[in-house]
Amino acid sequence: MHILITGAAGMIGRKLVTRLVNDGALNGQPIGKLTLIDVVSPQKPEHFSGQIEAAAADIAEPAAVSAAVAGRPDVIFHLAGVVSGEAELDFDKGMRVNLDGSRALFEAVRAVGGGYRPRLVFTSSIAVFGAPFPAAIADDFHLTPLTSYGTQKAATELLLADYTRRGFLDGVGIRLPSIVVRPGRPNKAASGFFSSIVREPLNGEEAVLPVADSVVHWHASPRAAVGFLIHAAGLEAAKLGPRVNLTMPGVCCTVAEQIAALRRIAGDKVAARIRRAPDPLVARIVAGWPSRFDPARALELGFRAEASFDDIIRVHVEDELGGRIAA
Amino acid sequence: MHILITGAAGMIGRKLVTRLVNDGALNGQPIGKLTLIDVVSPQKPEHFSGQIEAAAADIAEPAAVSAAVAGRPDVIFHLAGVVSGEAELDFDKGMRVNLDGSRALFEAVRAVGGGYRPRLVFTSSIAVFGAPFPAAIADDFHLTPLTSYGTQKAATELLLADYTRRGFLDGVGIRLPSIVVRPGRPNKAASGFFSSIVREPLNGEEAVLPVADSVVHWHASPRAAVGFLIHAAGLEAAKLGPRVNLTMPGVCCTVAEQIAALRRIAGDKVAARIRRAPDPLVARIVAGWPSRFDPARALELGFRAEASFDDIIRVHVEDELGGRIAA
Numbered sequence: 001m002h003i004l005i006t007g008a009a010g011m012i013g014r015k016l017v018t019r020l021v022n023d024g025a026l027n028g029q030p031i032g033k034l035t036l037i038d039v040v041s042p043q044k045p046e047h048f049s050g051q052i053e054a055a056a057a058d059i060a061e062p063a064a065v066s067a068a069v070a071g072r073p074d075v076i077f078h079l080a081g082v083v084s085g086e087a088e089l090d091f092d093k094g095m096r097v098n099l100d101g102s103r104a105l106f107e108a109v110r111a112v113g114g115g116y117r118p119r120l121v122f123t124s125s126i127a128v129f130g131a132p133f134p135a136a137i138a139d140d141f142h143l144t145p146l147t148s149y150g151t152q153k154a155a156t157e158l159l160l161a162d163y164t165r166r167g168f169l170d171g172v173g174i175r176l177p178s179i180v181v182r183p184g185r186p187n188k189a190a191s192g193f194f195s196s197i198v199r200e201p202l203n204g205e206e207a208v209l210p211v212a213d214s215v216v217h218w219h220a221s222p223r224a225a226v227g228f229l230i231h232a233a234g235l236e237a238a239k240l241g242p243r244v245n246l247t248m249p250g251v252c253c254t255v256a257e258q259i260a261a262l263r264r265i266a267g268d269k270v271a272a273r274i275r276r277a278p279d280p281l282v283a284r285i286v287a288g289w290p291s292r293f294d295p296a297r298a299l300e301l302g303f304r305a306e307a308s309f310d311d312i313i314r315v316h317v318e319d320e321l322g323g324r325i326a327a
Numbered sequence: 328m329h330i331l332i333t334g335a336a337g338m339i340g341r342k343l344v345t346r347l348v349n350d351g352a353l354n355g356q357p358i359g360k361l362t363l364i365d366v367v368s369p370q371k372p373e374h375f376s377g378q379i380e381a382a383a384a385d386i387a388e389p390a391a392v393s394a395a396v397a398g399r400p401d402v403i404f405h406l407a408g409v410v411s412g413e414a415e416l417d418f419d420k421g422m423r424v425n426l427d428g429s430r431a432l433f434e435a436v437r438a439v440g441g442g443y444r445p446r447l448v449f450t451s452s453i454a455v456f457g458a459p460f461p462a463a464i465a466d467d468f469h470l471t472p473l474t475s476y477g478t479q480k481a482a483t484e485l486l487l488a489d490y491t492r493r494g495f496l497d498g499v500g501i502r503l504p505s506i507v508v509r510p511g512r513p514n515k516a517a518s519g520f521f522s523s524i525v526r527e528p529l530n531g532e533e534a535v536l537p538v539a540d541s542v543v544h545w546h547a548s549p550r551a552a553v554g555f556l557i558h559a560a561g562l563e564a565a566k567l568g569p570r571v572n573l574t575m576p577g578v579c580c581t582v583a584e585q586i587a588a589l590r591r592i593a594g595d596k597v598a599a600r601i602r603r604a605p606d607p608l609v610a611r612i613v614a615g616w617p618s619r620f621d622p623a624r625a626l627e628l629g630f631r632a633e634a635s636f637d638d639i640i641r642v643h644v645e646d647e648l649g650g651r652i653a654a
Binding site for chain 1: 418457461466467468469470471472473475478481482485486488489492493569570
């Protein structure tokens with residue numbers, strides 16, 4: 001089993017690599033080779049007995065993606081992309097990386113020929129949806145993104161489905177919820193506070209909450225995201241059918257419920273480190289995001305997220321804090 | 328008022344030009360200039376007092392589209408495209424013309440700069456939808472095309488909405504029903520019989536019906552299609568909002584109802600010229616097409632199709648047969 005990961009240096013990419021190395025196998029087959037690419041050269045994992053290639057590559061350069069698929073990887077995890085904020089600030093870069101880069105990858109796979117038809121798992125996003133929304137977004141709700149990032153993801157989903165239908169590759173698109181709790185330092189993303197209000201208090205630091213406690217959102221942990229990717233790699237194409245893009249399950253909860261979960265798990269002192277500082281701009285951005293889904297197809301196909309926000313916090317404590325909560 | 332039409336040599340393009348020349352005005356402003364482009368040089372209309380440019384141009388060539396928009400047309404009707412069957416047979420050509428060509432046009436408009444933000448009316452298609460369908464397809468049903476043509480139209484819709492949101496242009500996408508009765512000779516399109524079973528009998532010729540009388544479909548006349556385009560050109564952006572792509576109204580009826588309408592209008596002798604010759608391939612293709620919509624938004628915004636298939640036949644008799652039925 002040879003696996004290619006684009007965007008392998010990103011947060012999800014690194015966690016996926018770690019999981020694959022620990023598992024030693026994918027879809028029941030031992031992993032003999034990993035090819036890792038990203039805009040910066042990804043770190044090679046330790047303790048991997050198989051062959052490994054890691055290289056800096058521009059996904060939108062046809063030569064670079066051709067080289068990456070020349071070894072005919074059996075499974076491709078396509079995580080590479082410019083994030084939402086950057087795609088909004090730099091339209092051309094977002095189009096080039098997120099749309100043209102994905103298409104270049106699909107074309108490179110198609111060009112290999114000789115019956116080559118790898119499973120290609122593409123990470124899409126709930127940013128493909130745009131307000132106004134129904135109470136819960138069903139699997140057949142239309143994609144009307146309100147960001148260039150969401151537009152690029154939605155267009156790539158369409159290409160993925162058509163390349164799959166034509167037999168050029170064997171695609172599965174998974175629309176990730178907001179991934180919390182992101183490890184690392186606070187960032188400027190409008191969604192950053194969803195992680196911050198858990199991560200910083202657990203770290204003994206203050207976190208700023210820019211929106212009302214009543215804000216509802218759709219979450220899954222980094223561990224769940226990696227689980228989605230692994231599960232997507234093994235999905236039977238016949239069960240999936242032609243609608244290859246799926247909204248992933250998640251935990252729907254209010255900010256108040258997030259905070260209550262933190263209090264249950266880490267105590268009042270930790271939860272008290274959240275400071276309310278309403279920011280109308282952030283509040284307006286967040287109001288345009290989808291918050292509740294009915295991901296019936298993904299559930300039927302066996303995708304599983306956490307059952308509660310308590311579980312999401314526990315995953316963070318286990319995976320990032322060595323299981324210890326310092327009160 | 329300067330108007331650019333891409334695909335001006337096609338059936339709808341020619342009818343649009345005729346209508347615009349007859350009206351002499353669009354959105355209440357006199358038409359001073361028409362720029363007509365297509366893969367073959369479009370015919371210049373007679374009796375037009377304004378300035379006219381007609382040229383062969385490859386829509387996917389950035390230089391060609393830049394030249395077409397250099398004169399800063401106030402309204403652009405973007406009809407150019409490779410048809411469904413051809414896009415399915417030649418994937419690369421369909422991608423190049425339908426997707427890259429549309430994007431090249433949008434980019435050319437964006438590149439003009441200096442506050443230039445023309446109304447751009449894009450003809451999409453109900454091929455953006457793919458089975459299985461609900462009883463009636465609502466405006467918020469997802470796009471899961473089952474053809475490369477539908478994929479390219481759907482991806483272009485996404486780009487149109489984002490280019491509009493960012494202020495690069497002022498787009499409206501209209502998803503046309505099946506256009507019947509198409510003038511001219513029978514063609515090889517799987518949908519051709521919907522027109523043939525009216526056109527040929529009215530012309531004293533036999534028509535072949537390859538599907539069951541119970542087949543349901545969604546129709547509008549060429550005249551209605553031109554009406555949609557004109558109406559879209561004048562739509563207020565504020566009323567339209569960010570969801571700029573609209574399913575057009577149409578007439579939903581069975582083949583049996585089509586034939587009954589033909590009998591009412593032209594008599595038994597004409598209707599008897601339809602010969603049933605079931606074709607399982609055509610039947611299977613047609614079964615994958617959407618057949619009934621609930622185009623609430625388009626109706627609310629004032630788009631109007633015919634009220635019945637009788638009206639669609641009457642439009643054909645008036646516009647193509649000089650109002651005369653030869654029994």
